[in-house]
Amino acid sequence: MSERPIKVLIAKPGLDGHDRGAKVLARGLRDEGFEVVYTGLRQTPEMIASAALQEDVDVVGLSILSGAHMTLLPRVCRALRDEGLTDVLVTAGGIIPDDDIPALHEAGIDRVFGPGTTIGEVAEYLRSHARSRGDA
Amino acid sequence: MTSAEERGRDLAERARSGDRRGLARLLTEIENRTRVSEAALRVLYPMAGQAHLVGVTGAPGAGKSTLVAALVRAVRATDRAAAVLAIDPSSPISGGAILGDRVRMQEHAGDRQVFIRSMASRGHSGGLAAAAADASAALDAAGFPFVFLETVGAGQSEVEVASIADTTVVVEAPEMGDEVQAIKAGLLEVADLVVVTKGDRPGAQRTAAQMRAMLSIGAADHGAADAGPDMSAVEHHAAAGSDVSAVEHHAAAGSDVSAVEHHAAAGSDVSAVEHHAPAVGPDTPDTAPATHAMSRGRRRPKRPQVLLVTAPTGEGIAELVEALDRRLAARTSGALESARLARAAAQLDGILTERLRSRLHDPRLGIEVDHLVRAVAGHELDPYEAADRVMERVAPAR
Ligand SMILES: Nc1nc2c(ncn2[C@@H]2O[C@H](COP(=O)(O)OP(=O)(O)O)[C@@H](O)[C@H]2O)c(=O)[nH]1
Ligand SMILES: [Mg+2]
Numbered sequence: 320m321s322e323r324p325i326k327v328l329i330a331k332p333g334l335d336g337h338d339r340g341a342k343v344l345a346r347g348l349r350d351e352g353f354e355v356v357y358t359g360l361r362q363t364p365e366m367i368a369s370a371a372l373q374e375d376v377d378v379v380g381l382s383i384l385s386g387a388h389m390t391l392l393p394r395v396c397r398a399l400r401d402e403g404l405t406d407v408l409v410t411a412g413g414i415i416p417d418d419d420i421p422a423l424h425e426a427g428i429d430r431v432f433g434p435g436t437t438i439g440e441v442a443e444y445l446r447s448h449a450r451s452r453g454d455a
Numbered sequence: 456m457t458s459a460e461e462r463g464r465d466l467a468e469r470a471r472s473g474d475r476r477g478l479a480r481l482l483t484e485i486e487n488r489t490r491v492s493e494a495a496l497r498v499l500y501p502m503a504g505q506a507h508l509v510g511v512t513g514a515p516g517a518g519k520s521t522l523v524a525a526l527v528r529a530v531r532a533t534d535r536a537a538a539v540l541a542i543d544p545s546s547p548i549s550g551g552a553i554l555g556d557r558v559r560m561q562e563h564a565g566d567r568q569v570f571i572r573s574m575a576s577r578g579h580s581g582g583l584a585a586a587a588a589d590a591s592a593a594l595d596a597a598g599f600p601f602v603f604l605e606t607v608g609a610g611q612s613e614v615e616v617a618s619i620a621d622t623t624v625v626v627e628a629p630e631m632g633d634e635v636q637a638i639k640a641g642l643l644e645v646a647d648l649v650v651v652t653k654g655d656r657p658g659a660q661r662t663a664a665q666m667r668a669m670l671s672i673g674a675a676d677h678g679a680a681d682a683g684p685d686m687s688a689v690e691h692h693a694a695a696g697s698d699v700s701a702v703e704h705h706a707a708a709g710s711d712v713s714a715v716e717h718h719a720a721a722g723s724d725v726s727a728v729e730h731h732a733p734a735v736g737p738d739t740p741d742t743a744p745a746t747h748a749m750s751r752g753r754r755r756p757k758r759p760q761v762l763l764v765t766a767p768t769g770e771g772i773a774e775l776v777e778a779l780d781r782r783l784a785a786r787t788s789g790a791l792e793s794a795r796l797a798r799a800a801a802q803l804d805g806i807l808t809e810r811l812r813s814r815l816h817d818p819r820l821g822i823e824v825d826h827l828v829r830a831v832a833g834h835e836l837d838p839y840e841a842a843d844r845v846m847e848r849v850a851p852a853r
Contacts, residue, residue, distance in 0.1 A: 349551035359558035375479040
């Protein structure tokens with residue numbers, strides 16, 4: 320295999336109990352050729368960071384609907400940094416108002432995907448921004 | 456070139472010293488079959504061989520991940536560390552994969568003494584067993600006394616992977632209509648232990664009884680074919696739960712049992728069933744030579760123990776861990792010998808195949824593979840002559 324698949328962790332931080340969107344994204348990315356680790360609901364920032372570390376993923380994709388993104392997402396970024404995972408691409412999707420995006424960038428989220436984003440757009444972004452595997 | 460070697464040695468050192476990130480990076484190199492991983496494995500392999508490598512395989516949804524989570528819980532309760540390598544199939548169309556086994560293992564997420572890694576099966580056919588063996592060796596050398604290897608018991612390569620383990624646990628769920636399919640898939644043939652999961656479901660005990668009956672018949676067949684010393688297997692008693700009739704046993708096995716004397720005691724006391732299997736002895740002492748392991752694969756116990764568990768509540772898990780520990784304790788008496796010989800043979804085989812393939816495409820050797828393939832397709836060249844021409848370049852006979 321000449322091109323190695325990009326490995327993505329899809330995680331749902333926080334307490335909301337819906338993971339339909341996250342599952343649709345996981346399947347969509349699988350169909351786009353990504354290796355997708357799915358961890359399930361109600362992940363603490365520490366759980367997400369330790370899964371990202373053990374799985375050595377290239378991307379952490381955070382799906383959040385609870386409205387708690389301004390507190391949770393920066394905490395996930397901090398947990399990732401605490402584990403030394405500074406070269407992992409971090410994205411977020413869900414219901415996030417435009418006004419909050421600059422602060423999230425500041426906190427370490429590389430890209431926020433709005434509600435209308437297609438899987439194809441996500442895939443394209445990840446392909447052009449994820450670290451290439453094997454180096455570093 | 457030296458930098459790959461240096462990086463490999465560095466990752467090996469980090470993995471050894473408990474650096475989890477280093478270990479995770481090393482596993483990525485192993486998955487990618489790189490020179491870095493080769494260099495690391497050269498360092499780590501002599502330090503491995505301490506862990507008990509337990510393969511867990513079975514149909515999708517059978518309860519493998521839930522079982523592994525419960526096993527890890529039990530192992531941690533005895534203050535031992537545990538690693539999990541969970542392999543899921545890659546899509547043959549997109550090359551992507553969904554690796555979802557961690558979902559059932561969330562209780563261990565914060566535990567530094569548990570390391571869980573998902574792996575996609577990718578395209579590499581024989582290479583998957585080699586990659587899984589390397590990854591297990593790395594986890595072993597990193598100091599985990601238990602390495603659980605979860606694979607879907609679907610394709611041939613997955614079954615192959617399950618059978619590189621020291622102990623292969625075949626998982627069956629009740630009422631999935633799998634009892635006969637398991638035999639077809641050759642799954643039960645690779646079992647050292649059979650675990651019937653979801654003990655809380657109706658029909659679980661019935662499934663366990665069916666498994667025992669089937670395995671007994673299998674043992675009888677083996678006994679006759681090999682003319683082995685264990686002739687007691689020819690005449691045996693399969694005890695069954697109250698809801699199983701002797702007729703169903705015959706039907707479920709679907710094989711000719713008239714050759715053996717087969718008594719299905721349809722008793723109502725299931726606890727009698729529970730005690731039956733261990734009394735038979737879970738293992739056959741084995742002194743197979745390496746060449747035997749290479750040519751015919753490893754030997755299995757004639758009658759694997761069948762255990763009934765309910766993983767979420769932990770029921771039956773202690774017995775399973777005991778059975779695993781018993782197998783490992785028997786290591787010195789040679790019970791695991793054939794499993795390890797078979798693994799070593801598979802590793803060597805996988806690496807030789809990989810090496811041969813990479814040489815095939817090494818431009819310095821100037822093998823015109825495409826040209827040869829076309830000639831064979833056009834019947835201008837027979838495939839054996841083509842192979843000989845390749846071999847002459849790759850590894851000339853002296
Ligand atoms: N009732 C019951 N359900 C179980 C048990 N073990 C697993 N399950 C369920 O069976 C499904 C598949 O389990 P999983 O461990 O993911 O199976 P795998 O695909 O073989 O790894 C899940 O919905 C589990 O919750 C059990 O002991 N009892
Ligand atoms: Mg599973």
